[in-house]
Amino acid sequence: MEPSEKPPKLRWQRTLGVMFVAQLLASVGFSTIFPFLPNYVEYLGVRSGGSLVFWVSAVFSVQAVAMMIAAPFWGAMADRYGRKLMVQRSMFGGAVVILLMAFAGSAEELTLLRLVQGLITGVMSASSSLVASVTPRERLGYAMGLMQTASWAGVSVGPMIGGVLEFFFGYRIAFVVTAVLLFVGGLLVLLRVEERFTRAESVPRGFGGVFKSWAHVVRVPGVSLAYLLRFIAWLGRTMLVPFLPLFVAAISVRGDLAGIYTGLAIGLASAAGTFSGVVLGRLSDRVGERPVLVYSALATAIFYLPMTFVTEVWQLIALNTLVGLAVGGVLPAISTMLARLTDPSEAGTVYGLDTSIGSASRAVAPLVAGAIVTLTSAPGATEYRYVFLASGALFFATTLLAAWRLPRRKPADGSGRATQ
Numbered sequence: 001m002e003p004s005e006k007p008p009k010l011r012w013q014r015t016l017g018v019m020f021v022a023q024l025l026a027s028v029g030f031s032t033i034f035p036f037l038p039n040y041v042e043y044l045g046v047r048s049g050g051s052l053v054f055w056v057s058a059v060f061s062v063q064a065v066a067m068m069i070a071a072p073f074w075g076a077m078a079d080r081y082g083r084k085l086m087v088q089r090s091m092f093g094g095a096v097v098i099l100l101m102a103f104a105g106s107a108e109e110l111t112l113l114r115l116v117q118g119l120i121t122g123v124m125s126a127s128s129s130l131v132a133s134v135t136p137r138e139r140l141g142y143a144m145g146l147m148q149t150a151s152w153a154g155v156s157v158g159p160m161i162g163g164v165l166e167f168f169f170g171y172r173i174a175f176v177v178t179a180v181l182l183f184v185g186g187l188l189v190l191l192r193v194e195e196r197f198t199r200a201e202s203v204p205r206g207f208g209g210v211f212k213s214w215a216h217v218v219r220v221p222g223v224s225l226a227y228l229l230r231f232i233a234w235l236g237r238t239m240l241v242p243f244l245p246l247f248v249a250a251i252s253v254r255g256d257l258a259g260i261y262t263g264l265a266i267g268l269a270s271a272a273g274t275f276s277g278v279v280l281g282r283l284s285d286r287v288g289e290r291p292v293l294v295y296s297a298l299a300t301a302i303f304y305l306p307m308t309f310v311t312e313v314w315q316l317i318a319l320n321t322l323v324g325l326a327v328g329g330v331l332p333a334i335s336t337m338l339a340r341l342t343d344p345s346e347a348g349t350v351y352g353l354d355t356s357i358g359s360a361s362r363a364v365a366p367l368v369a370g371a372i373v374t375l376t377s378a379p380g381a382t383e384y385r386y387v388f389l390a391s392g393a394l395f396f397a398t399t400l401l402a403a404w405r406l407p408r409r410k411p412a413d414g415s416g417r418a419t420q
Contacts, residue, residue, distance in 0.1 A: 027154020075352015145281015
């Protein structure tokens with residue numbers, strides 16, 4: 001080892017630290033605008049006709065569909081050309097397209113830009129593949145929990161920032177702030193992350209090799225189940241997102257404060273998830289992902305159900321905070337499971353497919369939620385409550401599936417392999 005070369009332990013810890021900050025900046029930025037997209041759609045108006053519910057659903061679904069298609073290809077490129085390059089692509093590309101959203105003139109233009117965003121971004125996937133490729137197998141729970149913590153911490157701050165910006169300056173300034181944060185995160189990765197990437201010999205070459213990589217990952221025992229659990233969990237978590245600001249406005253005494261209330265509800269839930277992500281991530285390194293996933297999903301289902309009956313904003317905020325605390329153990333456990341089951345050289349492909357699965361779920365979620373709202377609403381009224389009931393049912397299904405199908409897997413041993 002050269003005198004100036006850092007030991008492997010220090011290299012992966014430094015990479016993890018830089019990626020934590022970069023992911024935090026990206027999460028703050030995206031969550032500054034994400035909760036208020038329905039309100040922005042309403043503010044911009046529709047030129048070609050169609051209901052508000054349709055365009056709110058479209059502006060969420062189109063981005064998710066685009067990411068569902070693009071993410072597996074970007075993941076495969078990461079395994080062939082480097083994970084750092086993919087992180088930079090997602091952050092710098094995201095900065096440009098988000099900035100353009102600040103100047104959108106209609107719901108149609110915003111929807112088109114969201115389509116482009118889905119094709120070129122994917123920060124969490126790129127970051128996760130980079131971290132998973134350098135982290136020792138026995139520390140995966142901690143590392144993935146920390147990355148989830150960065151995401152949750154950003155979401156705990158971003159909506160409140162977005163609410164304040166919207167209240168004082170309008171919607172558009174939030175997109176400018178998000179673009180700046182993504183650009184700073186990209187610079188941080190460019191200047192501070194050192195990746196000594198060498199393409200593994202096991203990674204198939206050529207365009208056809210991409211499909212071979214996907215097929216190989218999916219055939220690994222347990223991976224398909226992990227992807228199914230991801231789909232169900234993301235569906236349950238994101239179904240209510242497009243309509244949460246509208247529901248808050250419906251039960252708020254002061255409608256002009258609905259944006260701030262929405263930011264507070266999402267922010268406190270994310271803060272709770274920030275705490276539980278680290279704690280439960282460390283716990284999964286000791287006891288395995290299965291018990292963490294099963295009990296966290298069950299708690300999430302239990303906390304969702306009473307949200308169906310809330311009549312005041314403070315009740316919604318309190319229950320949503322408990323949901324955040326519980327779900328903070330669900331998503332990192334699935335990410336850790338994928339990392340333990342697969343080889344580090346396939347990290348890009350693994351998390352590219354993972355992002356595609358999550359994006360498919362997010363694409364379906366607004367459509368499912370919109371259908372629930374439409375079918376449960378009386379003529380001349382709009383009812384959002386039953387979306388919470390459906391989310392609780394999906395997390396209960398996640399609990400049953402994980403308890404029934406997941407093996408009682410012990411944490412990784414010193415060799416980095418999970419043991420039965």
